[in-house]
Every structure is written in C-alpha cells, then in structure tokens.
Amino acid sequence: MPPRPASEPSVYDVTLCVEELRDALAVHGITLPSLRVDLPSFAGAYGPPAGLIALGGCNTATARKLAAVLRKVGER
Template sequence: MTLPPRAEAEAAANELREACALHGITLPALGIDVAGVAAGFPLVQLGPAPAETVRLLAAALRQAADANSPSEP
C-alpha cells in the first residue's frame, strides 16, 4: 500500500523524530516540506539545527554504523 505524499512525509518525519528521541536529540525544525508535498513528493524538511545537535546526530549514526559493521577476525 502506497501512502499519499503528505502521509508518507509525516510518517517519515515521525520515524526520524522518534529515533532521534532515543538518543536525546531534537531537530527543532523537522517537519514536512509543504511545497514538495503539494507537488506530489513526500519530502521532509530537516531544517536548521544547532551545531551540537548535528554533532549528536552524527555520533548516533556512527555508533549505529559501527554496531552493524562486521567484526574483524
């Protein structure tokens, strides 16, 4: 089942918001891209964020990548 663009964008934004919250991260401007949705594209705006928030997000992504990488023999 394919969601309408607005519903898909909202679901994706909520998934990211929830995943970030697990790491204590808040993206203050996270939301749907209204113009993109109006044009039929399920776009999400990540928006501006404080440098410290971006660093926390980068660290969480690195940690997840490290946890999923195969260990060396």
C-alpha cells in the same frame, strides 16, 4: 490533477516518516524542532513530487550529536 501513483509518497506517508525519525532521534536525546514535512515539495516542482523532509535549522551541538549517533548505528 491526475491521481498520484502508488509509488509516490503521500503527505500522510511523509508525516509518518517524520514522526518515526523524530522518535528515533529522541531515543538518543536529539530533538530537532525544525524537523517537518516540506509541503512545497508536493507542489510538483520536483519530478515526480518527492515529499521532502526538512531537517535543517539545528545548532552545531545537535548536528554533531546526530552525526555521532548515525556513525555509531552505521558501525553495527
């Protein structure tokens, strides 16, 4: 496998991003148990490998709370 260019995120980089997002959401009382690194996204199916973050699987109450927080932060 050829070396990964420095501009592409590593699993570690994406894991840190997930933890930062988890901490930021927790400040607003939002917990997403399904928030995780999507490891198959590193398999090369995307060009270049994207290192996606899975954010789905939350209920409507959590989704509405997350949307409200993001709107509030966006207004600043």
